[in-house]
Amino acid sequence: MDAFSAEIWQSVALTIELASVTTMILLVVGAPLAWWLARSKTVLSDAVATIIALPLVLPPTALGFCVLVLLGPNGPGGLLASFWGEHTLAFTFAGIVVGSVLSALPLVVQPIRNAFVAIGDGPLEVVVSQRVSPLHAFITIGLPLARLEFFKAAVVGFAHTIGTFGVVMMIGGNIPGRTKVLSAYVIDYVQASRWREASWVAGGMVMFAFAVIFTLTLIDKCCARRGT
Numbered sequence: 001m002d003a004f005s006a007e008i009w010q011s012v013a014l015t016i017e018l019a020s021v022t023t024m025i026l027l028v029v030g031a032p033l034a035w036w037l038a039r040s041k042t043v044l045s046d047a048v049a050t051i052i053a054l055p056l057v058l059p060p061t062a063l064g065f066c067v068l069v070l071l072g073p074n075g076p077g078g079l080l081a082s083f084w085g086e087h088t089l090a091f092t093f094a095g096i097v098v099g100s101v102l103s104a105l106p107l108v109v110q111p112i113r114n115a116f117v118a119i120g121d122g123p124l125e126v127v128v129s130q131r132v133s134p135l136h137a138f139i140t141i142g143l144p145l146a147r148l149e150f151f152k153a154a155v156v157g158f159a160h161t162i163g164t165f166g167v168v169m170m171i172g173g174n175i176p177g178r179t180k181v182l183s184a185y186v187i188d189y190v191q192a193s194r195w196r197e198a199s200w201v202a203g204g205m206v207m208f209a210f211a212v213i214f215t216l217t218l219i220d221k222c223c224a225r226r227g228t
Contacts, residue, residue, distance in 0.1 A: 007176060008185065008201070015182040018093070018168075019161035022100040026157045029101070030108040031150065035138050037109070038116035049113075053106045060103065064170025067099045071171065096172040096179050103167045104160045108153040115146035148223060152216055159212040163205060 033052075037045050055063050068090055071077030077089035077098075089095040119142065143150065165183040172179030174188075182201065189198035 008182075010177055011180055011182050011185060014093075014177070014180070015162055018096060018100060018181065019158045021097055022104060022161045023154055023158045025097070025101050026104055026108045027150070027154055030105060030153070030157075031112055031143070032138070034109045034112035035116055035142050038113045052109055055103050056106050060164075060166025061170055063103060064099060064167040067095075067102060067167070068171050071095050071098060090171055091173050091175065091179060093172075093178060096168045096181075099167040099171040100161045100164055103164055104157045107160055108157045111149045111153045111156075112146055115149035116142055119145050148219070152219065155212060155216060159209065162208065 033048075037049050069075055071089040073087045077095065078087055081087060081089050086092075089098065163183055165181065165187075168179065168181050169184065174180050174184055183205065185201045186198050186205075189195070189201065
């Protein structure tokens with residue numbers, strides 16, 4: 001079937017790779033960031049939390065444009081790319097990873113932060129009394145107690161990246177095999193009046209989204225019954 005041609009499967013592989021890399025970065029960056037935001041009570045942490053939340057209200061194209069400028073030849077991305085002989089990080093896989101991370105960051109940081117806040121000061125006071133480092137408290141207290149939200153945030157971050165389009169389109173364009181994600185095919189097929197193919201791709205993404213949300217709902221119910 002033409003809807004699942006070699007080009008489609010190439011885009012599926014690229015999208016899964018993008019979501020996997022993005023999710024790993026989100027967890028490595030997001031967990032310590034969420035811990036700091038949960039423990040800090042400064043104006044700086046409030047400002048950082050606001051910046052992280054901006055993608056929730058910014059149009060994806062506006063966020064994508066801002067990141068595009070930063071990754072371009074005259075931005076920090078261009079300077080970084082110059083170390084390996086390139087002029088820009090825009091229209092590259094690395095560029096769309098950066099955009100995907102920034103787009104999904106609030107969806108990962110916020111639930112993990114809430115879980116850290118819910119822990120309260122009691123367990124941490126016990127650890128502090130033993131004169132251990134903040135890093136030790138984060139690893140031995142924070143992560144184990146927030147493991148469920150950590151897992152759920154990873155799933156949401158992965159799923160969000162699978163369905164992302166506007167940010168990736170602005171930063172990476174629509175280059176098959178390099179930056180063309182699966183969601184771009186819905187637009188392409190609609191513009192070409194290939195409604196059947198568009199329905200197959202969109203339908204598959206709807207089923208994936210349903211499965212993710214339904215699974216998270218079941219996990220919440222299971223944990224509520226167990227009292228965890």
